[in-house]
Amino acid sequence: xxxxxxxxxxxxxxxxxxxxxxxxxxxxxxxxxxxxxxxxxxxxxxxxxxxxxxxxxxxxxxxxxxxxxxxxxxxxxxxxxxxxxxxxxxxxxxxxxxxxxxxxxxxxxxxxxxxxxxxxxxxxxxxxxxxxxxxxxxxxxxxxxxxxxxxxxxxxxxxxxxxxxxxxxxxxxxxxxxxxxxxxxxxxxxxxxxxxxxxxxxxxxxxxxxxxxxxxxxxxxxxxxxxxxxxxxxxxxxxxxxxxxxxxxxxxxxxxxxxxxxxxxxxxxxxxxxxxxxxxxxxxxxxxxxxxxxxxxxxxxxxxxxxxxxxxxxxxxxxxxxxxxxxxxxxxxxxxxxxxxxxxxxxxxxxxxxxxxxxxxxxxxxxxxxxxxxxxxxxxxxxxxxxxxxxxxxxxxxxxxxxxxxxxxxxxxxxxxxxxxxxxxxxxxxxxxxxxxxxxxxxxxxxxxxxxxxxxxxxxxxxxxxxxxxxxxxxxxxxxxxxxxxxxxx
Amino acid sequence: xxxxxxxxxxxxxxxxxxxxxxxxxxxxxxxxxxxxxxxxxxxxxxxxxxxxxxxxxxxxxxxxxxxxxxxxxxxxxxxxxxxxxxxxxxxxxxxxxxxxxxxxxxxxxxxxxxxxxxxxxxxxxxxxxxxxxxxxxxxxxxxxxxxxxxxxxxxxxxxxxxxxxxxxxxxxxxxxxxxxxxxxxxxxxxxxxxxxxx
Numbered sequence: 001x002x003x004x005x006x007x008x009x010x011x012x013x014x015x016x017x018x019x020x021x022x023x024x025x026x027x028x029x030x031x032x033x034x035x036x037x038x039x040x041x042x043x044x045x046x047x048x049x050x051x052x053x054x055x056x057x058x059x060x061x062x063x064x065x066x067x068x069x070x071x072x073x074x075x076x077x078x079x080x081x082x083x084x085x086x087x088x089x090x091x092x093x094x095x096x097x098x099x100x101x102x103x104x105x106x107x108x109x110x111x112x113x114x115x116x117x118x119x120x121x122x123x124x125x126x127x128x129x130x131x132x133x134x135x136x137x138x139x140x141x142x143x144x145x146x147x148x149x150x151x152x153x154x155x156x157x158x159x160x161x162x163x164x165x166x167x168x169x170x171x172x173x174x175x176x177x178x179x180x181x182x183x184x185x186x187x188x189x190x191x192x193x194x195x196x197x198x199x200x201x202x203x204x205x206x207x208x209x210x211x212x213x214x215x216x217x218x219x220x221x222x223x224x225x226x227x228x229x230x231x232x233x234x235x236x237x238x239x240x241x242x243x244x245x246x247x248x249x250x251x252x253x254x255x256x257x258x259x260x261x262x263x264x265x266x267x268x269x270x271x272x273x274x275x276x277x278x279x280x281x282x283x284x285x286x287x288x289x290x291x292x293x294x295x296x297x298x299x300x301x302x303x304x305x306x307x308x309x310x311x312x313x314x315x316x317x318x319x320x321x322x323x324x325x326x327x328x329x330x331x332x333x334x335x336x337x338x339x340x341x342x343x344x345x346x347x348x349x350x351x352x353x354x355x356x357x358x359x360x361x362x363x364x365x366x367x368x369x370x371x372x373x374x375x376x377x378x379x380x381x382x383x384x385x386x387x388x389x390x391x392x393x394x395x396x397x398x399x400x401x402x403x404x405x406x407x408x409x410x411x412x413x414x415x416x417x418x419x420x421x422x423x424x425x426x427x428x429x430x431x432x433x434x435x436x437x438x439x440x441x442x443x444x445x446x447x448x449x450x451x452x453x454x455x456x457x458x459x460x461x462x463x464x465x466x467x468x469x470x471x472x473x474x475x476x477x478x479x480x481x482x483x484x485x486x487x488x489x490x
Numbered sequence: 491x492x493x494x495x496x497x498x499x500x501x502x503x504x505x506x507x508x509x510x511x512x513x514x515x516x517x518x519x520x521x522x523x524x525x526x527x528x529x530x531x532x533x534x535x536x537x538x539x540x541x542x543x544x545x546x547x548x549x550x551x552x553x554x555x556x557x558x559x560x561x562x563x564x565x566x567x568x569x570x571x572x573x574x575x576x577x578x579x580x581x582x583x584x585x586x587x588x589x590x591x592x593x594x595x596x597x598x599x600x601x602x603x604x605x606x607x608x609x610x611x612x613x614x615x616x617x618x619x620x621x622x623x624x625x626x627x628x629x630x631x632x633x634x635x636x637x638x639x640x641x642x643x644x645x646x647x648x649x650x651x652x653x654x655x656x657x658x659x660x661x662x663x664x665x666x667x668x669x670x671x672x673x674x675x676x677x678x679x680x681x682x683x684x685x686x687x688x
Contacts, residue, residue: 007684007685010677010681013677014677017671017673018671020670021667021670021671024651024667025667028654074525077526078526080519080522080631082521085520085653086548089654132656134656136654137656139655169685173681173682174682177682181678463492466493466682467493467497468497470500470678471496471499471501474504474678475503475504475507478504478671481671482511485647485651488650489651490643490647
């Protein structure tokens with residue numbers, strides 16, 4: 001800890017405080033899929049087993065009773081309906097909490113049950129250590145544990161920026177605080193969702209790779225890369241698409257040393273990175289096959305999506321490569337004339353931009369449309385300034401091409417995987433799969449863009465612009481919290 | 491100095507935006523029966539009545555908003571009554587002649603206590619009137635008296651904020667969350683001033 005700059009620790013503390021506020025602002029279970037994540041971890045904590053009973057009840061009697069008392073099904077998706085708003089309803093919630101109901105009657109498969117157990121095991125510590133027995137108290141305690149992961153994400157973001165912007169220490173604070181206040185991040189990662197640990201593991205991976213690119217790959221740095229990969233793989237299967245980028249990075253780090261004495265050290269580092277990740281993956285696969293009676297990877301997101309939709313494991317219609325290419329292209333870029341239309345809207349705006357600016361609850365809480373439009377007044381200059389900074393430093397960028405290539409492959413891995421899963425989900429359910437939170441593993445790159453925008457303002461204005469951007473991020477975060485408060489308690 | 495000015499400018503922007511949002515006055519909801527308006531649930535030809543039992547009725551209510559479809563004709567007259575334990579607890583009516591869509595029926599509260607009640611909507615007019623909701627229930631959205639700003643609503647929001655979650659602080663939970671956020675800002679501001687010093 002002593003090697004971590006004080007400013008990094010303070011940034012992490014800001015993130016923790018902000019996530020703590022989000023954990024109070026968002027009503028229990030109103031973070032996407034929080035209901036099934038709580039079901040998973042309650043089953044794991046109470047029985048020591050992963051929920052894996054197809055056709056059985058997903059929720060324990062206790063969770064089902066609390067969800068009923070909270071009128072969860074009547075409020076979720078209905079932006080004009082509030083959560084508990086009268087004393088009579090509150091008495092109903094208290095009665096449901098006090099009722100002695102089974103905590104082990106769940107265990108059925110849901111969209112979360114194909115996921116690895118690391119995050120749930122981590123949260124189980126909070127569940128089991130809770131001095132309170134009520135589910136709502138435990139939910140809040142587990143959210144607090146998620147808030148700690150938010151601060152870890154911001155800490156790794158700071159450290160990542162330290163490797164990127166070596167001559168502008170002030171930019172590290174700017175980028176890290178911009179992430180700390182980013183509302184979609186605060187809202188999502190303060191909930192009970194494996195995304196919290198997924199984001200932290202991704203940020204750690206980016207930092208570990210950046211550190212190895214800057215200082216060289218050593219056994220110690222390789223082990224850190226391996227540890228980040230292991231945590232990610234054991235947290236959420238959506239992390240798997242990051243593996244090609246990580247492997248490319250490791251290969252480039254070794255290749256870079258091919259004519260230097262450090263080659264042997266780099267190769268040992270690569271072996272550590274790959275070895276730790278492969279061991280974690282191997283243990284997970286073995287446990288799935290030998291102990292948990294699941295498929296090698298536990299099913300995967302595709303199965304999870306079909307479970308959520310209540311369809312069979314092969315319900316998706318056949319997908320051709322051309323379909324896949326067209327869908328994935330249109331998911332991020334404007335449709336080309338020869339492509340058939342895959343969306344009624346432009347996902348670049350509707351899903352990614354608007355989602356990143358703010359869609360909360362189970363996507364049922366949004367700002368008025370004008371807010372998203374006005375936000376462009378900040379976003380467009382920010383992008384232009386970041387581009388200016390990159391142009392000014394094009395010589396440095398050329399020198400760091402292998403590193404940039406690695407980050408590009410990491411991003412591409414996630415983007416393509418979203419397209420692959422999204423098309424299959426759409427074909428089998430008719431619903432959209434994509435959500436802006438799926439790109440949050442790249443928060444450190446967002447932080448880098450914010451820092452670059454400040455630098456792009458030029459030597460004279462860089463720091464004030466950086467301060468202004470952080471202040472705007474804090475304002476953005478506050479209004480997102482007010483939006484959620486008005487939607488659920490107004 | 492420039493950094494401090496930038497932080498100050500951002501803070502001023504925040505205060506201005508907060509002032510605009512918190513003083514915006516609108517009719518506010520006291521509650522609803524948590525029914526989605528996903529489709530027609532009752533088609534009434536001419537005169538008719540639709541009643542629903544066990545409808546939650548918040549104490550701070552003096553209007554109800556319902557969705558009426560009339561195929562473009564002016565709306566019929568609407569009477570709403572609520573009875574609990576055989577006693578009338580709310581009643582009100584809206585004269586005919588509005589445009590179809592959401593209509594707000596003013597109500598006279600008899601007893602300001604949260605309760606569940608049997609609510610009846612009586613339609614008097616000509617032609618077909620459609621009531622909307624889902625799962626066989628029409629949606630009833632209760633409104634608080636008059637028009638309120640968020641500042642006016644703060645005590646109600648603070649009370650509701652404390653419901654439905656782990657909370658040892660009652661209505662103080664919202665101010666406590668505010669203080670934690672304020673501390674985060676102060677910490678961030680201090681960091682910016684220290685780290686971005688030229």
